[in-house]
Amino acid sequence: MSSIASEPTSGAAGVLQVASIVDGEARTDAPGGTLTSTNPAVTSEVVASVALGDAATFVDAARAARAAQKAWAAVPAPARGRVIAQVGRLVEANKEALASLVTREIGKPYPEALGEVQEIIDTCDFFLGEGRRLYGQTVPSEMPDKQLFTFRMPVGVAAIITAGNFPVAVPAWYLVPAILCGNSVVWKPAEYSAALGDALARLFLAGGVPGGVLNVVQASGESTFEGLSAAMSEGLIDKVGFTGSSAVGSRIGELCGRNLQSPCLELGGKNPMVVMDDADVDLAVEGALFGGFGTAGQRCTSLGTAIVHESVFDEFVTKLSARLESSPIGDPFGDVLYGPMIHERFAERFEDWLGLVQDHHVVYGSSSRGRITSSNPRAGFVGDADAGIFYHPTLVVGVTASDEIYSTETFGPIVGVARFSTFDEAMELANGHGYGLSSAIYTRSGENAFRFRERITAGMVSVNNSTSGAEAHLPFGGNGKSGNGSRQSGIWVLDQFTRWQSMNWDYAGKLQKAQMDNVELPADPDFRL
Incomplete structure (x- = not known):
């Protein structure tokens, strides 16, 4: 050779x-x-x-x-x-x-x-x-x-x-x-x-x-x-x-x-992140930012939908929107949240997925959505937007299980946010899309963490960490459509x-037939204490 x-x-x-x-x-x-x-x-x-x-x-x-x-x-x-x-x-x-x-x-x-x-x-x-x-x-x-x-x-x-x-x-x-x-x-x-x-x-x-x-x-x-x-x-x-x-x-x-x-x-994946009412919201926002928008959302483990308890819903959306507003985007050799789409083919598909955002949703990026260019600029962009394939981040608020975007892997810088009031509702939203790759829950409660692990269909579970991330000695993979x-x-x-x-190696010197020639040990059927 x-x-x-x-x-x-x-x-x-x-x-x-x-x-x-x-x-x-x-x-x-x-x-x-x-x-x-x-x-x-x-x-x-x-x-x-x-x-x-x-x-x-x-x-x-x-x-x-x-x-x-x-x-x-x-x-x-x-x-x-x-x-x-x-x-x-x-x-x-x-x-x-x-x-x-x-x-x-x-x-x-x-x-x-x-x-x-x-x-x-x-x-x-x-x-x-x-x-x-x-x-x-x-x-x-x-x-x-x-x-x-x-x-x-x-x-x-x-x-x-x-x-x-x-x-x-x-x-x-x-x-x-x-x-x-x-x-x-x-x-x-x-x-x-x-x-x-x-x-x-x-x-x-x-x-x-x-x-x-x-x-x-x-x-x-x-x-x-x-x-x-x-x-x-x-x-x-x-x-x-x-x-x-x-x-x-x-x-x-x-x-x-x-x-x-x-x-x-x-x-693929449509990876859920549940944010409980006892969560560290700032930490959950960090997890959503990295999990949903790192690599411009082009990971199989990217956050699909943040499922947020109604008591912290507004706080989570406000803080995540503020982080998206201030995060630098652009030249991948610079200090940026994310760079370009990997290839033009993914940009074309992402344009279709942006079409799934319905008018009744509250959307971060509604005034500047889609491709970042000199005519559709982003404040603080790093580098030359017209030189590459860059897209604005999009946050879709008010996603429900009946929305197409809820069950579609969007593979780009777009994250949905859904609201829940009970743990059962959260689990239905976390599992209902049919994917089962990665998942996360943010909570201070051990009970919530273990209940989530028991009921989630995903092959991978994170507690107080993002949906993305793997280590070489831990199994990686999913179920269902994943x-x-x-x-x-x-x-x-x-x-x-x-x-x-x-392999079986018989050195008895005679043919022994399994299940037919088993050794029988004597027992006393009349034994009583």
Whole structure:
């Protein structure tokens, strides 16, 4: 298996030349055409020129992964762990450069980008140890002269498809455990974060991951789906991991079901934050500001609706409105609450979601809503608004369960606020949208916190913290429209990238038939105290 050069090529004005990487070699063709990846804060700045593959490229990558997998699985797990450790150290050494690229290519504020890169480092540090802890079990047998064992085995070839709002952290959640467990990977990054996909792959390859073990396909979504379908029909894919929209996740789930596979699906969210009457309102406002408007609301864990007790409703809305009014927005390399939309496609969709705001709602930003430009300005904007894809924050007050915006993942800087009077009403609003990813409650009462945890359908719960945030050793994932119950991160993700194998070893020298030849111990049926 060959290894790729450590640096991508650069064209005019430092524009990166990015292509698919199959079996350790960058492809020179572009059967899927080409695209340019631009800086959403300065759309005239081209970050990368991308040569796209097609469905056949995906199948080629899957064949390369299949050819490389057995040899990689034969490498002892602790040695695979050392490779992951080397990847982590390389990422750490290149932390600022990678974070800068995150900010340039998707517009994430630089402090958030640094945190995203740190998540890769944390993930590598955690899974280094799992290379020595891919434990099976010794299980007692019901028969003499017989031992039972269980082993974790790699699934084989994993196809990983990720979104671009967390273009390096979320892929690492898949790539690190998949590779550690002895699998090979075909990874498809989002088209609008192609340069980051290329950079992260090169860090993995430079860290010692063999070329065929990690293959990267730069392609459109439809070409990827066609290639995935063809590769599965050919028996080249054993596991699919997908992070993205619920609609696309449903299609992938259907495809996997037809091939008798169970995918790992991490989908969207409409994440509720309940503010009780005993809450620290100032703290709740901080949580809403970060959870709802950080990354311009473009996280799967972004706050969807703040569900606020009627006794503190007006105070919460007033304080959150004031914070939105004073928070700087703009250049993501500056000190800002949030920067641009990731890509023009999300701006177009966000325009549609703004249309869900009905006239009877009280809306912060009613006089200055939509795209921030010189003709629709925002006071205190940082940078040149006309240069990028920037949007005003919007706070929709008076949301009810019958409103379309209540049950729609809006993926942008817009947050709804609903009112409740009883805990039962709060829980109905928190669960009624059908998503189940992240959730939060602000309260000083342990009883409220535990009642909320018991009744919320979300896979993740925060108490007096925002709906956003993850740690590398805690399970991440959701239920309902947010996912199929699979989990990433920590030891729980090992069940996605290993299969349990059982073994029984009989040394009795004769055939023993379980459930038929069980040992019977004598008992005295007439015994009485």
